[in-house]
Amino acid sequence: MIKALHIAVKDFRIEAHAKELLNSMLLFSFLILVVFSIAFSELTSSSGNIAMLGAGVLWICFVFAGTLGFSRAFASETQNGAIQALKICPMSPISIYLGKVVFTISIMLIVEAITVILFSILFNYTILSPLFVIVVIGGTIGFASVGVLLSALVQNIKAKEIMLPVLLLPLLVPVLLPAVSATSAIFKGGDLGMITTYLRILFVYDIVFLAVASIVFEYVIED
Amino acid sequence: MMNNLIVAKSIAKKYGRIIAVDNVDLCVKDGEFVAITGPNGAGKSTLLKLLSSSLHPSDGEVLINGVSFSDDRIDIRKEFGVLSHESYLYDDLNAIENLRFFGNMYDMKGIQLEEQIKMLLGETGLWKRATDRVSTFSRGMKQRLSFARALIHDPKVLFLDEPFSGLDPGASKIIEQLLIKKSSTTRLLVTHNIEFAISICDRILVMDAGRLVADFESKDESVRETISQICGIDACV
Amino acid sequence: MNYGKYERVTSLLSGILMTAAVYSVFFVLPVMKDDSGNALDTSFNIFYFHLPIAIISYIAFTVVFIANVQYLRTREISWDILARSSAEIGLIFAFLVLASGSVWAKHIWGWYWVWEPRLTTSLVLFLVYAVYLLLRNSIDAVESRARLSSVFGIVGFVSVPLSFFSIRLWRSAHPLMFGDSLYGQSGGGLEGTTLQTVLLINVAAFISLYIALLIYKLGNEYLLENIEELKNF
Numbered sequence: 001m002i003k004a005l006h007i008a009v010k011d012f013r014i015e016a017h018a019k020e021l022l023n024s025m026l027l028f029s030f031l032i033l034v035v036f037s038i039a040f041s042e043l044t045s046s047s048g049n050i051a052m053l054g055a056g057v058l059w060i061c062f063v064f065a066g067t068l069g070f071s072r073a074f075a076s077e078t079q080n081g082a083i084q085a086l087k088i089c090p091m092s093p094i095s096i097y098l099g100k101v102v103f104t105i106s107i108m109l110i111v112e113a114i115t116v117i118l119f120s121i122l123f124n125y126t127i128l129s130p131l132f133v134i135v136v137i138g139g140t141i142g143f144a145s146v147g148v149l150l151s152a153l154v155q156n157i158k159a160k161e162i163m164l165p166v167l168l169l170p171l172l173v174p175v176l177l178p179a180v181s182a183t184s185a186i187f188k189g190g191d192l193g194m195i196t197t198y199l200r201i202l203f204v205y206d207i208v209f210l211a212v213a214s215i216v217f218e219y220v221i222e223d
Numbered sequence: 224m225m226n227n228l229i230v231a232k233s234i235a236k237k238y239g240r241i242i243a244v245d246n247v248d249l250c251v252k253d254g255e256f257v258a259i260t261g262p263n264g265a266g267k268s269t270l271l272k273l274l275s276s277s278l279h280p281s282d283g284e285v286l287i288n289g290v291s292f293s294d295d296r297i298d299i300r301k302e303f304g305v306l307s308h309e310s311y312l313y314d315d316l317n318a319i320e321n322l323r324f325f326g327n328m329y330d331m332k333g334i335q336l337e338e339q340i341k342m343l344l345g346e347t348g349l350w351k352r353a354t355d356r357v358s359t360f361s362r363g364m365k366q367r368l369s370f371a372r373a374l375i376h377d378p379k380v381l382f383l384d385e386p387f388s389g390l391d392p393g394a395s396k397i398i399e400q401l402l403i404k405k406s407s408t409t410r411l412l413v414t415h416n417i418e419f420a421i422s423i424c425d426r427i428l429v430m431d432a433g434r435l436v437a438d439f440e441s442k443d444e445s446v447r448e449t450i451s452q453i454c455g456i457d458a459c460v
Numbered sequence: 461m462n463y464g465k466y467e468r469v470t471s472l473l474s475g476i477l478m479t480a481a482v483y484s485v486f487f488v489l490p491v492m493k494d495d496s497g498n499a500l501d502t503s504f505n506i507f508y509f510h511l512p513i514a515i516i517s518y519i520a521f522t523v524v525f526i527a528n529v530q531y532l533r534t535r536e537i538s539w540d541i542l543a544r545s546s547a548e549i550g551l552i553f554a555f556l557v558l559a560s561g562s563v564w565a566k567h568i569w570g571w572y573w574v575w576e577p578r579l580t581t582s583l584v585l586f587l588v589y590a591v592y593l594l595l596r597n598s599i600d601a602v603e604s605r606a607r608l609s610s611v612f613g614i615v616g617f618v619s620v621p622l623s624f625f626s627i628r629l630w631r632s633a634h635p636l637m638f639g640d641s642l643y644g645q646s647g648g649g650l651e652g653t654t655l656q657t658v659l660l661i662n663v664a665a666f667i668s669l670y671i672a673l674l675i676y677k678l679g680n681e682y683l684l685e686n687i688e689e690l691k692n693f
Binding site for chain 1: 532584587588591594595598599600604607608610611612614615616618619622623625626627629
């Protein structure tokens, strides 16, 4: 699996040169926050309201920015057909998939961390909880495991920019619901006991989808 | 005694009703330079993809150096490299980073990899541009770097899928020279350029509608006539 | 392939069973009474359609899943034809589940829609397969359409049970809308058996309807394949 890491490192190197993915995801996420703070300007005066809204606002930012990221996840591979060269390298296709997932999760976590900081500035509300970090990581793993698979899937179809979010969102219900509910519970001051069941569903989803997607990824990149 | 390095046993590839490759038997000897030619849509590229394990055949099996893909799909891939009309490179990485990445994919590392990169960049005349991003390269330079990429792990077999398409005469000449020099490597070239195939290859295979319809030594006098019968006059120009 | 005989047999069978089912629901069923002897609302009768329809949509999507897996294993285009036929029928039934459920909900609860686990899962199920068919429409090449939609179908099928569990959790704080009191509280034992028989007839009728529709659809799809084949000559 060392090759999966090589692929992730290679993607980081490309990102370091091109800087298109991270910048656009961050800016997009920031813009959504701004739109929300304008839309909810009357509600943001009390921190009780923010505790109610916060989970939804943050996860919408994460989902939109993530979807933007997935639409580019395979861009470097398809630009000059590099995926064809990767396919005939001496490794299992699962390595390609995992490499992409590792890279996507890392990029998303960076974007999410900055989004949370911006959120606390714009909404004047600080969330510093290790539980919140666990929920975000769990949600991001599930999100990326499906997102990378679908990103590879839409590469060869027409109107892929439109198809990706449409395909992605119905499959994300089982990750979004526990993630949003747990986040909202944490915002309202819940402890580990209150979110254990949510976390369990979240990580079951992560494992099931990583496993299923690893198995079927081979069929997606075949052509 | 030269042994058969690539053996295809009645391989076929079907896409629903469409039969792309139909029951092809093929043997290629160690060190041979074989051209595969034929009209568009004859299944040449699909055949090459089947031989390079990037497609599963619907039927039959492929053996490289005596090992079947159905037994080993991982390590056997170290035996061959692919050079296509697409460069398979990352535009946002420089030449060395590209080669280093693909070297890593072939389990190469450290000094051995760096030496190999230096050697290949020297051979392809790209040493001066080694730290420039590939997006700044011309088409010809990309193709030379792609040649280096295909040979990074020193494969026994080189699969070539129309490597000259889109290149100007000068750039194709360079690739051509590089190919001729690799005389110890078994080379399998898919091309439309029949004159070129006749001048540098040892053997010419002709495909039509998914089947292998002719197999010549390139010195054979009847090559041109047969090919123009199969492919139409235009193909020979 | 000739489906003519099977088409006639199954459509005749499902015609008879459907007539029996409709008749039994409207004329055989006794008026339901609650524990204190008051007659319950007859709108409950929609349940005898609603449940079989839901069962059929699950069966149809399970068939899609099996066909998807089999396609990837065997690459036989007939599995893909089965998958798309069953998905289309399943989608219609999934829509009917939502529609019949909503009508019933409006009558009982006063709203067409409530965010309740079972309803939300049905909606997710409907959306996943609507998107599945959308994906199929956007790919022209036969082979990649079959392959990519199979992958999506497999992942989608796996996600639905998980959706169900996560949605259950999500709403666990709220009282369940489907109380036990609505389900099968019948008066005497005789009435209980009548209810079960009526339900059974309905389930049988819808299963045979599904099979009849599937055979018709498959027959059409194969004819379409033949036309395509003839066009190529």
